[in-house]
Amino acid sequence: MPDPARIAARDEALTVLAFGAHPDDLDFGAAGTIAAWVAAGADVHYAIMTDGDAGGFDPSHRGEIVAMRRDEQRAAAARVGVREVHFLGYRDGYLEPSHEVRREVVRLIRRVRPGVVLAMHPERNWTSLQMSHPDHLACGEAVTRAVYPAAENPYAYPELEDSGLEAYRVPWLWLYGAPEERINHAVDVTSHVEAKLEAIRVHLSQHPDIAATERYVRTRLETTAAAAGLAAGTSAEAFHVVAVNARETIAGF
Template sequence: MPRGGLPGPHDVGKVLAFGAHPDDLDFGVAGTVSAWVAQGIEVHYGIMTDGDAGGFDPAHRAEIVAMRRDEQRAAAARVGVSEVHFLGYPDGYLEPTHEVQRDVVRLIRMLRPDVVIAQHPERNWSSLQMSHPDHLASGEAVTRAIYPATENPYAYPELEEAGFAAYRVPWLWLYGAPEERVNHVVDITDHVEAKLEAIRVHLSQHPDIAATERFVRARLAATAAGAGLQAGRLAEAFHVVTVNSPETIAGF
C-alpha cells in the first residue's frame, strides 16, 4: 500500500494519462479509464510521440502519423475520453530531456489532475516489449516532471510567467510495471469490452484482431488471478505512488 493510501472514488475528479505511442494507453489502462469515466471522472490523454515508426504497410508511410492520431482519438472515444494531447516527438527517439519534461510540466500544470498515469520507468524483464525504450523514456520524463519541476515555480520559470502555476500532483499511477512493483490492481471485468473496442481501432498496428484479443484477455486474467480475484475476473495492474499526501512536506 503506498504511503497515504489509495485515492477513494470521491478523491479523483481529473486524470491525465501519458503514453509513449498511440495505442499504449489502450493496452495498458483503457479498462481503468473506462471505469473512471463511468464514475464521472474527467480523463485526458497525453501522447508523447506521433508513432511514425509504427505500422506494417509500406503504402501507409506518408500518412501514418495522421492515421495513428485518428486511431488514437477514435480509441479514446470508445472509453469516453474526448481530449487527446499530442506532444509530437519522433517515434523511437524519445528521451527524458528537459524539452520533453517541460512539455509534460506544462500539460500537468494546465490540467491540474488528481492522478497522473504513466508507463513504468523501470525495465520489465518478463516482457521486454513492455519496456520499449520510448516507454521507459516516457515514464522517466513524467516521473522527473512531477517531482520536483511541476511543483517548483522556479523550474522552467517561463511556464510560471506564461500562467502555468506550480501544482502538487497527489498520485502517480505507473503501468507496465515489473511484477514486484505492482501494489494495486483494478477489476475491469465490466469494462473489458470498451477496452477491446479501443484496441480494435488500431488496425494499422494490430491487423490480427483475434490473436490480439486472446493475448489481452489472457494477460488481464493472469493479473486478476495473481491478485486473488475470483475466477473469471479481469484486471489491470499498477504501481501506485503517493506523491503528495496531507502528510507530505516540501522535499519529503
C-alpha cells in the same frame, strides 16, 4: 487511493492526465481502468508523446501513418469516454527524458492540474522486454521527473510560471507496465473489458491479427486478476501506485 468505486462515492470530481509513449499504449495498458474512472465521473485527458511514425506493417501507409495513428487514437479514446487527446508530436523511437520533453510535460500538468497522473513505468521489465520499449521507459522517466519536483517548483522552468501556469502538486502517480515486483495495486475491470477491446480494435494500422490480439489481452487481464487474488472469472489491470503529495507527505522528504 482514487479507485473508480471510491470516486463514485465522493462528491469531488477526479481529473486524470494519462501519458502514453505511442498511440495504443494507453489502450493496452490502462483503458479498462480509464473506462471505469470515466464511468464513475472522472475527466480523463490523454497525452501521446510520440507520433508513432515508426509503427505499422504496411509500407503503403508510410506517407500517412502519423495522421492515421492520430485518428485511431482519438477514436480509441472515445470508446472509453475520453474526449481530449493531446499530441506532443515527438519522433517515434527518439523519445528521451530531456529538459525539452519534461518542460512540455510540466506545462500540460500545470494546465490540466490532475488528481492522478498516469504514465508508463520507467523501469525495464525483464520478463517482457516488449513492454520496455525505449520510448516507454523515456515516457515514464520524463513524467516522473516532471511530477516531482518540476511541476510543483515555481522556479523550475520559470517561463511557465511567467505565462500564468502556476506550480502544482500532483497527489498521485499511477504507473502501468510495471515490473512484477513493483506492482502494488490492481483494478477490477471486468465490467469494462469490452470497452477496452473496442479501443484496441481501432488500431488497425498496428494489429493485423486482431483475434490473436484480443485473446492475448483477455488472457493477460485474467492472469493479472488471479495474481491479485480476485475472484475467478474476473479481469484486472495492475499498477505501481505512488503517493506523491498525499496527506502524510512532507515537502522535501
